[in-house]
Amino acid sequence: MTPARKAALSRAALTIIGWGVALWVFFPILWMAMTGFKSEIDAVSTPPKFFFHPTLASYHEVFERANYWHFAINSIVISVLGTIVALLFSVPCAYAMAFSPTKRTRGTLLWMLSTKMLPPVGVLVPIYILARNAGLLDTRTGLVIVYVLMNLPITVWMLFTFFKEVPREILEAGRMDGATRLGEVWHVLLPLSLPGVASTALLSLILSWNESFWSLNLTSSNAAPLPSFIASFSSPEGLFFGKLSAASTLAVAPILVFGWLSQKQLVRGLTFGAVK
Amino acid sequence: MSASTLAAPAPPRQSARRRGTLALVGPSVLILAAWATVPLIMTLWYSFQNYNLVDPTQHGFAKFDNYTYLLSDPDFWSSLANTAFLVIGVLVITVGFGTLLAVLYDQAFPGRSIARVLVISPFFIMPTVAALLWKNLMLHPIYGVYSNMMRMVGLTPIDWMSHYPLFTLTLIVSWEWLPFAVLILLTAIQSLDGEQKEAARMDGAGPVARFFYIIIPHLRRAITVVVMIETIFLLTVFAEITVTTAGGPGVATTNLAFLIYSRALLQFDVGGGSAGGVIAIIIANIVAAFLVRSVARNLET
Amino acid sequence: MANVTLQNVRKTYAGGNETIKGVSLTVENREFVVFVGPSGCGKSTLLRMIAGLEDITSGDLLIDGVRANEQQPAERGLAMVFQSYALYPHMTVEDNMGFALKLASVAKDERHSKVMDAARILQLEPWLKHKPGQLSGGQRQRVAIGRAIVRNPKVFLFDEPLSNLDAALRGQMRVELTSLHRKLGATTIYVTHDQIEAMTMADKIVVLRAGNVEQVGAPLELYHRPANLFVAGFIGAPKMNLLEARVLQVAADSVTVSALGQTFVIPVRPDGVTAGDGVTLGIRPEHLLHVSEGTLGGVVTLSERLGSLTILHVKSDDGTMLVVQTAGSDTTDVGAHVRLALPTDSAHLFRADGDALPHVAPRPLGPSHSGGGSDIPAAQTEHFHA
């Protein structure tokens, strides 16, 4: 075999393996998306149907259950509000830590990270009781507060990592030009670290959207977001595969797209900069 | 205040600036401090109390009763064993396959970036969806697509969820976390100096030797990060259990998180649940100590 | 236009040692002052304190006689050009230059005309709509200067502005900056590592070491009358030869020393030295003469031919290494025996504590920097308009 043929062959093998593995890992999601467009009969047919008459029947049904929108809107409101509030707290915090570090900055950052290590189950009982006593059980406000606190260490860290990459001299040039602290942040820092800020916001959105511990435990109906909605399919209703798939697809699609778009920057945030 | 601090000239501007910085950092620190301490103290407090949400006759100081009760409960020990099985099983699967896949997707082939995106997709699927998707669409003994496929090739489908509940749960959670491992390890491999790989090639190292002598040592640090971050989340797997097995059959899939939940919110035994919470916090802290230390080394600026 | 005065200014960074240890200094109106000194001596710190980017721990900063310690950077009427340019990468060249005016709510038309003026001076007109990322290093440097000019500042501050440029461009920008200073006549404080920049651009050089001012003076003054060993060794390339010597005898207007196994009578006042003291004899490489009637003998160990001149490394008969600068046409080879003369009126003597002994008849300084000193601003102004 000539070296050229050998190279071509190993390249072909690589392509097949690479795509094979990718499709195998992705298959459940693909199957879910396909099943959403099947009739309930097709959804459970033996042998499984890869080619079928697409129908929107399942989606119609999911939408007709008036409460789908109720859960979806809760999800949107809670994760968007939670993200905005988290950014309002973390942008000033990360800015000060990145550009006016003191002796305590390092310790404070590590301490913030360590609060993330508190396992939610460990404090489930007191949080539940506190929320109940404050009348925050099953309210959007309650979940927003919890999500802000849950994501704050991550957003501060991520923003800190991104802000650190902005040369401090550029901010100083802004100060020489007459910018106030707010002006420095608004006119110089945020535009310069926009991709970083955007991916921080996306990560916060993703984490809030998918959060399935507090949402299941602190809400029941009023403020329940999509994870609770999907959880309700664990009952025999889940055997309506078409409907389950349509609802699941609706619940994950927006965040999946966000995730695809921001995967590169997410790495650094997720590892707190420990892996470059 | 000592005489020397009094004698030092007080810099007026600097303290003003420091106050400004404090005003920016303070709010975040304060709310996090409240979040990190108040519930913790309450958990500790409850864990020493007789406290039942529906039984007001039970109250007062319980000494170590909640702990002795918990520690003498076989369910607790089985929940610890289940937690360990789940955490270790998922770590082995995700790190093992993650490393292989990271090396795979570091190679150039047509459509690599799309394949890569497909592989990391499960990470963005919410746990309730992931669990139901696997339980029903994939593994349902009658209608699941895998069962169907097995029948097509003449095998008898397996009722995964009833016969191998914990193992199946481990596979589902591994599917969710595999992308995370791939994402981090791939990034780490790509940061490996291309010249180093080429130098190893010049030294006559084949692909296998390169994998063991160059790539694996380089990945050690990234693997540590993956192990620690996954551990933190895996210790408290909850939604997947709730929507698939609800801890069963029996207590076969009850981990520590689910045990606390069922004690406190299903059996309303706040004291017992809190004692479990304290134990969970202790375990998490041991892990966290390692994680924080490994991340801290990267903070040098 | 403005002058800047520092009075016993000190700086201690949080948790650190004292970085600036009491600097007093006056920068006159229209003067071009250069701070030089080894890395880490506090040049940037001092400049940033003047700019308002670092707090002054103690002491006073006066701009035009007004205490400015507590003023915000923008209130001080200064402009700074950073080593890394620090341009706003997300703004066009035009917006970069106009940003300060925009923050100061200057009307759009006026802003535009000021930016256009600066762009014309710096030949940046074709680039106004570009982002900094699309420009070359030299162009970025000009934008950074333009951003400073637009604000019409009282004082320009430069922190090693040319150190990121290649040698040719640095030479060109040096000339441009000097002529710009002539044109605008603005007070300028300039930090550099580069001796050539310091010598060619400065009206006055401030030599710093470890947070202290070692000497202040016109370039040739520092060159010919270094106040101490540090300045003598720091200014001038190749470095001054510094030789161990011992005082044999002192007179009112001379000191006799033994060095290199010979005796020299140096025409300096013997302030604070007596016979038997150890001192240092300094002689610049170009002042050592390679002549056949020289009294010092040695062997050439290395010869660096730079074309316009030749630098000989000579091992003298008593084993001391000497550096000698001779004409480019000097063809002496390695291994050759040479004879050197040491003209004693060009030599310097330094006490054991490092201070120079004053010359009895100080060497006249070059004509081009006659004004130089901070005490004759009028002469300086004339010099600029000449």
Ligand SMILES: Nc1ncnc2c1ncn2[C@@H]1O[C@H](COP(=O)(O)OP(=O)(O)OP(=O)(O)O)[C@@H](O)[C@H]1O
């Ligand atoms: N923000 C800071 N915090 C603590 N110490 C600092 C800080 N900035 C500078 N220093 C210290 O102060 C000293 C003087 O630093 P400075 O930057 O002024 O030196 P420099 O003369 O400009 O050096 P170079 O020529 O290398 O630019 C150094 O020892 C430096 O480590």
Ligand SMILES: [Mg+2]
């Ligand atoms: Mg400097």
